[in-house]
Amino acid sequence: MAAGPRNIVFVGAPGSGKGTQAVKIEERFGLRQLSTGDILRQAVKDQTPLGVEAKGYMNAGKLVPDALMLGLIEDQLTKPAYAKGVVLDGFPRTMLQAEALDALLSKLGWSISAVIVLDVPDEVLAERITGRRSCPQCGNVHHVKFSPPKVAGVCDRCGAALVQRPDDTEEKVRVRQAAFHSQTQEIIPYYEKKGIVHHVDGLLAPDEVFARVENVLGRPG
Ligand code: AMP
Numbered sequence: 001m002a003a004g005p006r007n008i009v010f011v012g013a014p015g016s017g018k019g020t021q022a023v024k025i026e027e028r029f030g031l032r033q034l035s036t037g038d039i040l041r042q043a044v045k046d047q048t049p050l051g052v053e054a055k056g057y058m059n060a061g062k063l064v065p066d067a068l069m070l071g072l073i074e075d076q077l078t079k080p081a082y083a084k085g086v087v088l089d090g091f092p093r094t095m096l097q098a099e100a101l102d103a104l105l106s107k108l109g110w111s112i113s114a115v116i117v118l119d120v121p122d123e124v125l126a127e128r129i130t131g132r133r134s135c136p137q138c139g140n141v142h143h144v145k146f147s148p149p150k151v152a153g154v155c156d157r158c159g160a161a162l163v164q165r166p167d168d169t170e171e172k173v174r175v176r177q178a179a180f181h182s183q184t185q186e187i188i189p190y191y192e193k194k195g196i197v198h199h200v201d202g203l204l205a206p207d208e209v210f211a212r213v214e215n216v217l218g219r220p221g
Pocket of ligand 1: 014036037038040057058059061062063064065069089090091092093094097167176
């Protein structure tokens with residue numbers, strides 16, 4: 001295992017379960033989740049300069065330009081909150097981002113401990129994403145079929161009205177999947193050459209996926 005904090009990267013198409021697993025790792029291993037999608041959505045909500053620039057790309061299902069993403073990741077990773085290690089959920093998504101992440105981590109004296117690739121076929125992903133309903137208040141995520149809330153349309157955790165993300169529609173899902181295949185997938189062989197990739201079957205139930213992720217990461221600490 002690399003010296004310094006443990007840093008884990010999740011790679012998977014939209015809907016593969018990266019966020020769900022990252023939250024579980026955060027709870028079990030004490031590493032901090034960093035979801036670039038969540039940070040961007042908050043920036044859009046707050047109408048920060050980053051949010052204003054990113055909004056159009058996100059709503060269209062396209063990737064936000066690398067220059068913006070590199071600024072965001074550098075701002076985040078240098079925060080003390082990540083000093084014990086980070087679980088990256090949604091970054092890197094391009095080769096340029098992967099190389100920039102390596103450079104940034106090595107500047108901090110860190111490296112990536114493991115890259116976990118969640119494998120799920122495209123046709124399954126579409127159903128998972130279009131049925132997803134998110135809580136704009138607390139970030140909790142339900143699914144109309146696979147994890148319905150107790151009261152339809154209401155967040156189990158905080159009681160707010162659930163919404164469908166503007167990029168979780170069928171049309172945008174196709175654009176996001178295309179972005180994954182054309183821009184993100186190529187980072188997998190890049191990390192395979194470094195010998196740090198672990199493939200996990202993302203079709204399994206979330207707890208089963210997590211059991212395999214735990215096997216990869218070993219005991220906490
Ligand atoms: P996610 O919640 O991870 O599905 O991300 C939602 C959207 O945020 C993506 O469809 C992109 O528009 C944008 N985004 C998140 N992370 C990145 C990234 N690393 N590079 C470019 N765009 C990103």
